[in-house]
Amino acid sequence: MRTAVLVEPNEFELEDRPRPSPGPDDVLVAVRDVGICGSDVHYYEHGRIGDYVVEDPLVLGHESAGEVVEVGENVTHHEPGDRVALEPGVPCRRCAHCKRGDYHLCEKVTFMATPPHDGAFTEYVSWPADFAYTLPESVSTAEGALCEPLSVGIHACRRGSVGTGDTVLITGAGPIGLMVLEAARAAGATDVILTDVVEEKLEFAKERGADLTVDVTETDLDAAVAEYTDGVGADVVVEASGAEPSIKSTIDVVRRGGTVVLVGLASEAEVPIDVLELIDNEVDVHGSFRYKNTYDAAVDLLADGEVDVEGIIDFESELEDIDDAFRRAMEPTVVKGMISLDS
Numbered sequence: 461m462r463t464a465v466l467v468e469p470n471e472f473e474l475e476d477r478p479r480p481s482p483g484p485d486d487v488l489v490a491v492r493d494v495g496i497c498g499s500d501v502h503y504y505e506h507g508r509i510g511d512y513v514v515e516d517p518l519v520l521g522h523e524s525a526g527e528v529v530e531v532g533e534n535v536t537h538h539e540p541g542d543r544v545a546l547e548p549g550v551p552c553r554r555c556a557h558c559k560r561g562d563y564h565l566c567e568k569v570t571f572m573a574t575p576p577h578d579g580a581f582t583e584y585v586s587w588p589a590d591f592a593y594t595l596p597e598s599v600s601t602a603e604g605a606l607c608e609p610l611s612v613g614i615h616a617c618r619r620g621s622v623g624t625g626d627t628v629l630i631t632g633a634g635p636i637g638l639m640v641l642e643a644a645r646a647a648g649a650t651d652v653i654l655t656d657v658v659e660e661k662l663e664f665a666k667e668r669g670a671d672l673t674v675d676v677t678e679t680d681l682d683a684a685v686a687e688y689t690d691g692v693g694a695d696v697v698v699e700a701s702g703a704e705p706s707i708k709s710t711i712d713v714v715r716r717g718g719t720v721v722l723v724g725l726a727s728e729a730e731v732p733i734d735v736l737e738l739i740d741n742e743v744d745v746h747g748s749f750r751y752k753n754t755y756d757a758a759v760d761l762l763a764d765g766e767v768d769v770e771g772i773i774d775f776e777s778e779l780e781d782i783d784d785a786f787r788r789a790m791e792p793t794v795v796k797g798m799i800s801l802d803s
C-alpha cells in the first residue's frame with residue numbers, strides 16, 4: 461500500500477508497505493481523507509515537538525476517515541462498507557486515568573502521528589473498532605476527518621462550560637480557533653469574538669459568523685472587549701493561538717468570575733501571569749488537552765447541520781503531492797489542507 465513516510469525534516473518518501481491485517485477487535489479502514497494539522501507541519505519542518513522527537517521514519521496524519529474493508533472476528537458493530545471517522549488516540553484502558561474516565565490523559569496512549577506511533581497518510585489503517593465512528597450518509601469522509609479538530613473545539617467548550625447566551629472570546633483564528641467557534645455556537649454562545657494577527661484569517665472568521673473580530677496588531681483588545689461587553693468582559697475566553705502575549709491577555713479580557721481555557725501550546729512552558737488578578741477576579745483557568753467522548757457528538761452535530769467543518773478546507777491534494785501540500789499548508793493565510801485518497 462502507498463504510504464507517505466517522513467524520512468527526515470522536510471522530506472517525505474512514498475513507500476510501498478504491506479497492508480496490515482486487522483486484529484480480532486480491529487477494523488481495517490481504506491483511508492479516504494486526512495487533514496494536515498499544525499502538529500504534522502511542525503514535525504515535518506522541525507522533526508520534533510517538545511519532547512516528542514522523530515527518531516525513526518514516521519507516518520504523519522491523525523485527522524482521518526475512510527471506509528471499512530475488513531473487520532476482526534470480535535467486531536459486531538461495523539461491517540465492510542461502513543464509512544468511519546477514526547479517533548486517533550487509543551488509551552491503555554487500564555491505568556488510573558483511564559479507569560476514572562479521563563482516557564485522553566492516559567500516559568500510555570497510542571496517538572497517531574506522535575512518535576513512535578504511525579498515522580494515516582497511507583492507504584490502509586488497522587484501528588480498534590471502538591475508536592471508529594460510523595458516519596451517516598449525509599456526512600462526508602472529509603467531514604469525518606475534521607471531527608478531530610472539531611473534537612478539540614468541543615472539549616475546550618466543555619472545559620469552559622460554555623452555555624446558552626454566553627459571550628466567548630477566542631484568541632487565534634486558525635483551524636482550532638474556528639472549530640471552537642463552531643462548538644461554542646452549538647453550545648449556545650450568542651456572542652463570539654475572535655482575535656488574530658492576520659487580517660485574512662479575521663475576514664474568514666467574520667464570514668463564518670464571528671460577531672466581532674479584533675486584529676490585535678492594530679486594536680487594543682481590552683478596550684474592544686470592554687466596549688462590546690459594556691465593561692463586563694467575556695464569560696469564557698478560549699486561548700487558541702499559543703502566542704505568549706495572547707495567553708497573557710486572557711485574564712484581562714475575561715469577566716470577573718469567568719473562565720479561561722488554555723488550548724494553544726506556548727513555545728515557552730512558562731508564561732508570567734498576574735495571580736493576584738486571578739484571585740481577585742475569581743477566574744477559573746483550565747487546561748484543555750485533546751478530548752474525550754467527543755466523536756459521537758461531533759458526528760451528530762455534523763449530521764444535524766449544526767456545525768460546518770468542510771468550509772475551512774482551502775485545498776485537497778493527492779498522497780503523491782504531499783510535499784507540495786505541506787509547503788502550501790505553511791502559508792499564513794491557509795487554514796486547512798487535506799490529503800484525499802481514492803484507493
Ligand SMILES: NC(=O)c1ccc[n+]([C@@H]2O[C@H](COP(=O)([O-])OP(=O)(O)OC[C@H]3O[C@@H](n4cnc5c(N)ncnc54)[C@H](O)[C@@H]3O)[C@@H](O)[C@H]2O)c1
Pocket residue numbers: 497498499612631632633634635636637655656657658661676700701702703705706722723724725726748749750751
Ligand atoms: N491543547 C490541545 O489539545 C491542542 C490540540 C490541537 C492544537 N493545539 C494548539 O492550539 C493552537 C492552535 O492550533 P491551530 O492548528 O489553529 O494553529 P495555527 O497556527 O494554524 O493557528 C493559530 C492562529 O493564531 C494566530 N495568532 C498568532 N499570534 C497571535 C496573537 N498574538 N493573538 C491572536 N492570534 C494570534 C495565527 O495567526 C493563527 O491564525 C496551537 O498552539 C496548537 O499547537 C492544542
Ligand SMILES: C[C@@H](O)[C@H](N)C(=O)O
Pocket residue numbers: 497499574608609612750
Ligand atoms: C490533539 C491533536 O490535534 C494535536 N495535534 C495533538 O497531537 O495533540
